[in-house]
Amino acid sequence: MAKRHLIGLLLATEVDWPAAFEAMIGRVGSVRYGSETHELETERIKNEPFDLRYTPPYSVVIDRLSWWYDLPREWLKKVALMDDVYLLNNPFTFQAMEKHAAYCAMMRLGLKVPATWLIPHKLPPDNPRYVPMAERYNPHFDPAEVGEAIGFPLFMKPFDGGMWVGVSRITSGEELRFAYDNSGERLMHLQESIEDFDVFTRSLSIGPLTKVMRFDPAAHGNYRYVLERGFLSRELEQEVATISRLVNAFFRWEFNSSEVIVKNGQAHPIDYANASPDIALASLHYYFPWAIKSLVAWCAFCAVTGRRMRINQNTRDYFAVGDDNELPYEEKLDRYARLADAYFQTKEFEEFRATALPDLDELLVDYIESPEFDSVLVSSMRAEVEEERQEEMIERSRSAVACWVADERAAAKT
Ligand SMILES: Nc1ncnc2c1ncn2[C@@H]1O[C@H](COP(=O)(O)OP(=O)(O)OP(=O)(O)O)[C@@H](O)[C@H]1O
Ligand SMILES: [Mg+2]
Numbered sequence: 014m015a016k017r018h019l020i021g022l023l024l025a026t027e028v029d030w031p032a033a034f035e036a037m038i039g040r041v042g043s044v045r046y047g048s049e050t051h052e053l054e055t056e057r058i059k060n061e062p063f064d065l066r067y068t069p070p071y072s073v074v075i076d077r078l079s080w081w082y083d084l085p086r087e088w089l090k091k092v093a094l095m096d097d098v099y100l101l102n103n104p105f106t107f108q109a110m111e112k113h114a115a116y117c118a119m120m121r122l123g124l125k126v127p128a129t130w131l132i133p134h135k136l137p138p139d140n141p142r143y144v145p146m147a148e149r150y151n152p153h154f155d156p157a158e159v160g161e162a163i164g165f166p167l168f169m170k171p172f173d174g175g176m177w178v179g180v181s182r183i184t185s186g187e188e189l190r191f192a193y194d195n196s197g198e199r200l201m202h203l204q205e206s207i208e209d210f211d212v213f214t215r216s217l218s219i220g221p222l223t224k225v226m227r228f229d230p231a232a233h234g235n236y237r238y239v240l241e242r243g244f245l246s247r248e249l250e251q252e253v254a255t256i257s258r259l260v261n262a263f264f265r266w267e268f269n270s271s272e273v274i275v276k277n278g279q280a281h282p283i284d285y286a287n288a289s290p291d292i293a294l295a296s297l298h299y300y301f302p303w304a305i306k307s308l309v310a311w312c313a314f315c316a317v318t319g320r321r322m323r324i325n326q327n328t329r330d331y332f333a334v335g336d337d338n339e340l341p342y343e344e345k346l347d348r349y350a351r352l353a354d355a356y357f358q359t360k361e362f363e364e365f366r367a368t369a370l371p372d373l374d375e376l377l378v379d380y381i382e383s384p385e386f387d388s389v390l391v392s393s394m395r396a397e398v399e400e401e402r403q404e405e406m407i408e409r410s411r412s413a414v415a416c417w418v419a420d421e422r423a424a425a426k427t
Contacts, residue, residue, distance in 0.1 A: 015043055015050040018316035021058045021071035021098075023078040023085050029294045029393035033305045034075075036385060040376045041309065046369045051317045056058055060084050065091055072316040073099045075268065075308065077289050080107070080175075080199075099315045099322045101219075102288040103265040106326060110264055111173035114201065115286040118263060118328070118330065122335035123345050124280045127205035127304045128163050131172060132156060136198045153243060156193040157186030159203055166206045171199045175287070182206060207283065210276040212244050216257040217270050217290060217297075217304060220311030221357035223254040224303055228272065235398065235406065240299045240413070245275065252280050260285045262353035263331055265323060267311070294390060295397045295406060298413035302421075306377050314365045320358065378421050382413050390414070 031321055035055045044051045059072070060082075069092050079086035086108065087380065092098040093105075110118075113131065120126050133151060137143045160167060160183070169192050170180040178352065179199050183189045193201070215228035215238065227239040257271045261283075271285030291306040314320065334340065334348045354360070365374065380386055394406045 015052045017052045017054065018072040019070050020055045020312050020316060021069075021074040022055060023058050023074060023076040023089075025078050025082075026396075027077060027293060028396045029389050030292050030301070030305060030308075032393075033301075033380070033386065034308055036380055036389075037269070037305055037309045037377060038312075041313065041373065044313060044369045046317045046365070053313055053316060058085070060088075062089070063088060064382070065095070067099060069096055071098050073101070073312050075101045075312065076104070079104060080289050085171055088301045093322050093324060097322060101268040101312075103267075103322075103324065105324055106264045107266065107288050110286065112170075112284065112286045113172040114123065114262070115260065117387065119256075119260065119282060119285070119329075122259070122263075122331055122349065123342055124259075125279055127207055127281055127283060129202050129204040129210075130159050130163060131200070131202055132159060134198055134200050135193055135196045138198075156189050156203070160186050160189040163203055163205050166208065167405060168204045169193070169196070169201050170204065170207050172202050173200075174284075189322050204283070205367075207274040207276055207281050210274045212275045214245070214273045214275060216253060216271055216273070217292065217300070218257045218261050218266075218268070219304065219307035220267050220314070221258065221359040221362055222311065223257045223308045224300060224307075225250050225253050225257075226300060230272075235295050235402075238297055238300060240416075242398060249275060249278065249280060255346050255353070256280060256282050257285065257385060258353040258357070259331075259346075259349040262349075262356040263328070264288075265326060268308075293397060294393050294410050299319060299411055299417050301410075302377055302414060302417050304380050306373060309377075310366050310370055310373060311362070313370060314358075314362050317369065318361070318365065323356075374421065374425065381418055386414075387411070 024031055038053050041053060044053065071092070074092065076085065079089055086104055089100055089104040093100055116126055116129050137147065166184045166187055168180060168182055169189070171178065174180065179191055182328060183192055189415065213228050213230055216223050216225045225245065227241045227244045229237050229239050253273045256273055260271055261267060261269050265290040268290065270286045270290035271287065272283050274281045274283055292301070294301045297304060330352055332351065334345050343389050360424055390410050391407055394403050394410065400407045
């Protein structure tokens with residue numbers, strides 16, 4: 014008898030990647046692993062009242078919803094704590110470790126995070142104790158002085174930010190005072206700006222797999238990921254990928270994206286707490302099939318091998334490396350890479366892919382070329398893009414995935 018594994022999807026309004034993921038899981042069908050056959054199935058999860066003692070049917074859940082909706086977030090915690098459901102991502106560290114915690118941890122580990130300060134809220138919390146507390150313990154400060162210590166230009170951005178909300182580039186003390194006075198209740202970081210950089214990168218990570226892409230932050234959201242190869246030396250590409258994998262292994266995030274700015278050969282991570290990133294076709298284009306393939310492979314691995322959800326972090330193992338002043342940066346990165354490989358079971362995963370999913374590459378090429386996928390592509394652009402740009406985006410996505418298919422075919426021949 015085949016073992017059945019249900020992969021749950023916690024979704025908002027996404028159209029394309031869930032359809033592609035479901036289609037690919039259907040095409041993979043059953044998986045032979047060890048001496049057993051495993052059947053993989055998918056289901057979109059409904060947000061319903063739940064008994065804390067009920068037993069959920071899922072082996073693995075991919076979450077793209079709980080970052081803004083509390084009900085599924087608390088449901089995820091229940092299924093992790095009580096039912097050993099495997100989650101992309103860990104809801105505990107995801108909730109607790111916003112951008113700020115990620116900066117702190119990666120600074121301690123020796124990464125080249127730009128200088129960053131946290132400043133008190135402009136509008137304090139609404140609590141009757143605030144005023145008497147602040148009279149005693151909050152000395153007056155001038156944000157412009159903090160700005161001078163960091164140097165201009167700098168970025169002011171929310172400590173727990175996302176989607177560029179409240180992010181501004183500031184060039185003088187005057188501007189900073191003004192921006193701070195208008196920052197309201199948001200707790201803000203001030204961060205040294207990496208100016209005149211060589212390359213802006215954004216990496217997408219799924220399980221142990223990371224794709225480093227060139228990114229144009231100034232472009233419209235549909236055109237930010239730039240299709241270009243060789244924009245980094247092999248060593249730098251490796252370094253940027255290792256940084257992403259380190260962040261993920263450290264926080265136990267398995268579906269995340271990170272931004273690293275490269276300037277004069279130095280890799281500066283500036284934003285890497287984006288667990289549950291956007292992987293829509295309208296954003297990723299050429300890289301969309303890579304994301305689907307990685308999600309299918311990683312979810313299949315977790316479900317079929319019964320990988321255990323690990324809730325608690327092993328921060329000490331990383332700090333032991335980070336705190337060792339004798340170790341040069343490169344050696345630290347090598348050790349972090351090994352810790353990340355151990356966490357993600359990289360070797361076992363690669364073996365699984367080769368033996369249990371030998372046809373995945375071909376299956377995906379077939380699917381991407383199918384009329385079924387083309388209709389997903391078209392309906393996704395109709396749903397996500399304003400009318401006057403739909404035709405252009407449909408053509409752009411078609412040619413991007415056709416280019417991906419050609420590259421896969423060429424790679425398969427070599
Ligand atoms: N230290 C920095 N140096 C140079 N540019 C920066 C820096 N910090 C932020 N930026 C610019 O501002 C943009 C938004 O900042 P950041 O990524 O930190 O915010 P966010 O709200 O998390 O964005 P998102 O969630 O969309 O990635 C970055 O993509 C980058 O272009
Ligand atoms: Mg960002």
